[in-house]
Amino acid sequence: MKKETIIILASSRSNGDTSKVVNQLQQVVDCDVVDLNDYEISYYDYGHANKDDDFLPLMKRIISDYQNIIFATPVYWYTMSGILKVFFDRISDLLTIEKDLGRQLRGKGFGALSCCMNGSVDEEFWHPFKKTAGYLGMNYIGNIHVDSLENIDVLKDFGNKITTL
Numbered sequence: 001m002k003k004e005t006i007i008i009l010a011s012s013r014s015n016g017d018t019s020k021v022v023n024q025l026q027q028v029v030d031c032d033v034v035d036l037n038d039y040e041i042s043y044y045d046y047g048h049a050n051k052d053d054d055f056l057p058l059m060k061r062i063i064s065d066y067q068n069i070i071f072a073t074p075v076y077w078y079t080m081s082g083i084l085k086v087f088f089d090r091i092s093d094l095l096t097i098e099k100d101l102g103r104q105l106r107g108k109g110f111g112a113l114s115c116c117m118n119g120s121v122d123e124e125f126w127h128p129f130k131k132t133a134g135y136l137g138m139n140y141i142g143n144i145h146v147d148s149l150e151n152i153d154v155l156k157d158f159g160n161k162i163t164t165l
């Protein structure tokens with residue numbers, strides 16, 4: 001059966017803390033994962049010279065196959081990872097050269113997961129996620145910060161939010 005939810009893993013290491021948390025979330029939500037380290041996605045380019053890299057094919061697949069998109073990032077310098085920021089910047093392609101694709105994001109679920117062992121995040125951390133979801137017309141499912149691999153119950157609550165949409 002087709003899965004409803006995809007997690008976009010955006011850490012600088014594929015088997016690090018964020019990946020472990022994502023694996024735990026997969027135990028409570030039936031979902032697929034894409035690791036952005038497996039894709040060549042370059043910085044936003046106003047001239048779209050990079051339109052043949054991996055961003056657009058990946059987005060086309062995600063938009064056609066999934067209803068909910070969860071962005072999973074470690075905390076790097078008080079904010080999302082650079083990998084995820086580049087990915088968000090490239091969403092601008094969906095407002096310019098691929099507008100039809102961008103419109104298809106409307107109504108989809110948008111969630112955010114941050115990870116930092118032994119640290120917390122302020123409410124401001126979530127601001128770009130909430131504003132991005134709003135701008136794209138997506139439904140903000142919510143966000144979760146994980147600072148330990150021992151609090152699976154927190155992930156269960158977050159997973160319930162996704163599955164009861």
Ligand SMILES: Cc1cc2nc3c(=O)[nH]c(=O)nc-3n(C[C@H](O)[C@H](O)[C@H](O)COP(=O)(O)O)c2cc1C
Nearest residue numbers: 011016017018019074075076077078115116117119
């Ligand atoms: C470049 C970099 C910046 C970081 N910045 C912060 C930070 O601002 N606040 C914090 O609490 N931890 C910070 N950390 C620690 C990571 O958030 C933490 O180790 C996290 O669990 C790593 O997840 P990962 O294995 O998926 O990269 C930083 C780590 C790196 C590598």
